[in-house]
Amino acid sequence: MAVLVVVDGMGDRPLEELGGQTPLEAADTPALDRLAKRGVTGVVDVVRPGVPPGSDTAHLALFGYDPYEDYTGRGAFEALGAGLDVEQGDVAFRGNFATVREGVVEDRRAGRHVPEGDDLAALLDGVTPEGFPEVEAKVRHTTQHRCAVVLKGAEFSRQVGDVDPHKQGERVKEAVPLDGSEAARFTADVVNAVEEEFHSILSGSELNEERESRGDLPANHLLLRGAGVVPEVPSVEERFGVEGKFVAPVALYRGVAVAAGMEPVPLGGDVVSMGDVEQVEAEAEAANEAAETDFLFVHVKGTDNASHDGRPEDKVEVVEAVDDLVTELWEVHDGPVAVTADHTSPCAEMSHSGDPVPLLIHGPGVRPDVVEEFGERSCASGGLNRIRGRDVVFELMNLEGRVPLHGE
Amino acid sequence: MAVLVVVDGMGDRPLEELGGQTPLEAADTPALDRLAKRGVTGVVDVVRPGVPPGSDTAHLALFGYDPYEDYTGRGAFEALGAGLDVEQGDVAFRGNFATVREGVVEDRRAGRHVPEGDDLAALLDGVTPEGFPEVEAKVRHTTQHRCAVVLKGAEFSRQVGDVDPHKQGERVKEAVPLDGSEAARFTADVVNAVEEEFHSILSGSELNEERESRGDLPANHLLLRGAGVVPEVPSVEERFGVEGKFVAPVALYRGVAVAAGMEPVPLGGDVVSMGDVEQVEAEAEAANEAAETDFLFVHVKGTDNASHDGRPEDKVEVVEAVDDLVTELWEVHDGPVAVTADHTSPCAEMSHSGDPVPLLIHGPGVRPDVVEEFGERSCASGGLNRIRGRDVVFELMNLEGRVPLHGE
Numbered sequence: 146m147a148v149l150v151v152v153d154g155m156g157d158r159p160l161e162e163l164g165g166q167t168p169l170e171a172a173d174t175p176a177l178d179r180l181a182k183r184g185v186t187g188v189v190d191v192v193r194p195g196v197p198p199g200s201d202t203a204h205l206a207l208f209g210y211d212p213y214e215d216y217t218g219r220g221a222f223e224a225l226g227a228g229l230d231v232e233q234g235d236v237a238f239r240g241n242f243a244t245v246r247e248g249v250v251e252d253r254r255a256g257r258h259v260p261e262g263d264d265l266a267a268l269l270d271g272v273t274p275e276g277f278p279e280v281e282a283k284v285r286h287t288t289q290h291r292c293a294v295v296l297k298g299a300e301f302s303r304q305v306g307d308v309d310p311h312k313q314g315e316r317v318k319e320a321v322p323l324d325g326s327e328a329a330r331f332t333a334d335v336v337n338a339v340e341e342e343f344h345s346i347l348s349g350s351e352l353n354e355e356r357e358s359r360g361d362l363p364a365n366h367l368l369l370r371g372a373g374v375v376p377e378v379p380s381v382e383e384r385f386g387v388e389g390k391f392v393a394p395v396a397l398y399r400g401v402a403v404a405a406g407m408e409p410v411p412l413g414g415d416v417v418s419m420g421d422v423e424q425v426e427a428e429a430e431a432a433n434e435a436a437e438t439d440f441l442f443v444h445v446k447g448t449d450n451a452s453h454d455g456r457p458e459d460k461v462e463v464v465e466a467v468d469d470l471v472t473e474l475w476e477v478h479d480g481p482v483a484v485t486a487d488h489t490s491p492c493a494e495m496s497h498s499g500d501p502v503p504l505l506i507h508g509p510g511v512r513p514d515v516v517e518e519f520g521e522r523s524c525a526s527g528g529l530n531r532i533r534g535r536d537v538v539f540e541l542m543n544l545e546g547r548v549p550l551h552g553e
Numbered sequence: 554m555a556v557l558v559v560v561d562g563m564g565d566r567p568l569e570e571l572g573g574q575t576p577l578e579a580a581d582t583p584a585l586d587r588l589a590k591r592g593v594t595g596v597v598d599v600v601r602p603g604v605p606p607g608s609d610t611a612h613l614a615l616f617g618y619d620p621y622e623d624y625t626g627r628g629a630f631e632a633l634g635a636g637l638d639v640e641q642g643d644v645a646f647r648g649n650f651a652t653v654r655e656g657v658v659e660d661r662r663a664g665r666h667v668p669e670g671d672d673l674a675a676l677l678d679g680v681t682p683e684g685f686p687e688v689e690a691k692v693r694h695t696t697q698h699r700c701a702v703v704l705k706g707a708e709f710s711r712q713v714g715d716v717d718p719h720k721q722g723e724r725v726k727e728a729v730p731l732d733g734s735e736a737a738r739f740t741a742d743v744v745n746a747v748e749e750e751f752h753s754i755l756s757g758s759e760l761n762e763e764r765e766s767r768g769d770l771p772a773n774h775l776l777l778r779g780a781g782v783v784p785e786v787p788s789v790e791e792r793f794g795v796e797g798k799f800v801a802p803v804a805l806y807r808g809v810a811v812a813a814g815m816e817p818v819p820l821g822g823d824v825v826s827m828g829d830v831e832q833v834e835a836e837a838e839a840a841n842e843a844a845e846t847d848f849l850f851v852h853v854k855g856t857d858n859a860s861h862d863g864r865p866e867d868k869v870e871v872v873e874a875v876d877d878l879v880t881e882l883w884e885v886h887d888g889p890v891a892v893t894a895d896h897t898s899p900c901a902e903m904s905h906s907g908d909p910v911p912l913l914i915h916g917p918g919v920r921p922d923v924v925e926e927f928g929e930r931s932c933a934s935g936g937l938n939r940i941r942g943r944d945v946v947f948e949l950m951n952l953e954g955r956v957p958l959h960g961e
Binding site: 158159167188192193194195196197198199200201202203205212213216219371491493494496497498499500521522525526530531 | 919920936941944947950951958
């Protein structure tokens with residue numbers, strides 16, 4: 146088995162409060178350091194040098210695809226990750242339950258707390274908008290106020306603007322085509338009809354009457370954004386002849402993995418609601434049970450959460466939990482493993498940056514280098530030098546002899 | 554403010570007369586070494602490994618563009634740098650005042666000394682060639698025998714051959730189209746008509762009568778070469794949201810900076826005629842006065858002059874002047890700074906070569922590496938590893954959070 150562990154936003158910059166170290170450098174990581182020492186290390190430009198990767202493009206790259214040519218928008222990954230089926234021709238969106246009055250967005254998240262999200266989504270699921278009898282909308286509630294939506298039944302385009310104005314107090318936007326194609330025009334028309342239908346269903350629902358009677362904001366609109374279609378890419382099986390599985394609690398990353406042809410490993414408990422460290426522990430357990438898989442992708446989210454909130458100490462803790470995960474994985478696994486990040490998220494900036502991320506690869510056949518610790522700066526002297534995100538899975542699969550010869 | 558200092562042709566190879574060091578290694582550069590020590594370093598393939606960059610493609614790359622895809626010929630940069638306006642549709646050329654008798658080039662530079670260049674150019678400026686009433690030629694004298702020429706008023710192509718035969722004693726060439734397009738055919742016809750008109754005006758001018766009566770060769774022809782059009786690239790403002798300015802005495806580099814949407818910082822005195830070291834001193838003064846700019850590009854030419862003449866000791870001196878420039882800049886500036894070269898120019902070869910160039914980046918947020926000196930060989934062990942020319946400005950802008958996310 147080959148394992149790819151992606152620690153979200155793990156890369157950072159030196160921080161004064163950590164004595165001039167990065168969270169990864171400051172963390173106590175005996176297992177990662179041992180792998181770095183016995184393995185080979187390097188740094189990775191996940192999309193390209195200096196360019197901050199989005200979460201979607203970063204994972205597309207780490208699974209071996211071109212983050213520019215193969216990127217087809219976020220919506221499809223969110224929908225796939227939510228368990229919806231998205232096929233060629235379909236278009237998918239992220240959606241927010243929102244409070245809209247007389248066309249104006251009063252709250253983009255309907256107060257964030259939408260416990261009846263599943264039931265509200267069920268009211269919308271399967272809707273056919275007025276005037277488009279061939280179209281069907283599939284709707285799935287994910288977390289809090291969030292949904293995924295797929296439009297099926299026609300040849301849609303992803304070149305359609307957001308309905309979500311991204312600001313409170315502004316009017317709901319009309320979906321507009323973003324290029325001159327017939328498909329974009331058609332998609333915009335369908336989206337507008339769907340939005341109207343959704344609003345009418347939600348406004349009249351008893352669930353919203355109950356919300357209002359409790360004093361909650363009505364979730365009377367579903368604001369769509371981030372149109373995406375599934376990328377036409379070869380699956381990891383088609384490319385490397387491997388069965389791929391993933392351990393990933395968050396929908397987006399699950400979705401990119403599904404687009405790459407991987408299957409989910411069941412996660413015990415309500416992992417999405419767990420604390421960051423507890424979540425890594427649940428993932429470690431699941432990962433160990435999938436030890437027979439050819440290729441396993443493990444995604445850890447907590448490091449990025451800590452980064453976006455500017456909590457370096459918590460980031461250190463999540464990194465240490467990853468170290469434990471790697472230790473446990475080691476008890477059941479002895480094949481190649483790669484540990485890296487999808488992007489740098491400096492705690493001081495609280496956002497993604499374009500700095501490279503550290504990478505270690507350990508396993509039979511690697512050529513160990515002089516690096517003895519796993520860190521942003523130490524890995525910059527590593528034997529893998531500086532590579533691109535899309536190269537990582539090829540490096541890993543190469544150790545298993547899984548990369549087809551190019552030429553003869 | 555972010556600063557990019559490009560020291561022209563600074564890269565070199567070890568030289569026996571410098572005790573086996575390169576000029577950069579041999580130079581006393583306390584400021585550059587301090588920046589290298591506290592910052593991060595690497596080496597850069599400005600266009601691609603082993604390929605000697607031209608001055609134009611190198612700077613195009615260092616401003617973040619693709620030196621292959623975005624390169625549209627040298628002429629437009631020369632013309633922009635000379636202060637001419639070059640718009641989409643126009644075609645621009647470099648021109649030499651030359652001495653031509655009965656169609657044969659007697660001297661490609663009319664003796665190099667053309668003090669009446671401004672007045673001669675004024676005679677040609679605004680000419681409309683016979684048979685092309687819609688076309689206007691704009692002509693600007695630059696230095697010595699050199700001019701820039703822009704043809705306006707039609708949709709021109711840059712696919713047109715040089716009129717300049719590049720050799721004394723050969724016939725002036727007829728401009729020929731370099732591809733099968735109608736625009737190239739048309740451009741060649743216009744160039745031939747313009748050349749005829751220029752020759753007739755210059756041949757009959759009193760200024761040339763005076764030159765001949767003094768015993769100077771007549772500047773009776775303007776030999777055009779290096780057809781170029783403006784590249785269709787986003788400006789640094791469009792790409793990074795920064796106001797860009799430049800300190801650059803030489804037309805070509807000014808032109809590439811203008812094409813990238815930057816504005817000139819006024820330079821005191823006749824910088825073009827100054828000695829190499831004195832020129833750097835004048836630039837330091839101008840750079841310090843522009844310290845409020847978002848993004849400042851500083852171009853130093855003297856190192857390349859010394860390289861092309863095979864004068865390593867003089868190259869050392871110019872590098873030391875750059876060290877002083879950096880020291881002075883440091884007194885008014887504390888943001889990110891990148892110091893690099895546009896290409897290697899080995900003094901032993903007296904021409905551009907395809908060796909990588911050293912790079913240092915210093916500023917808040919960098920991850921310092923183990924390198925303690927700024928040099929071709931020391932930087933090859935740096936934390937930036939080996940990147941491409943077009944990555945440099947992305948690395949620099951990333952430190953200021955100016956690079957847009959790719960993806961979501």
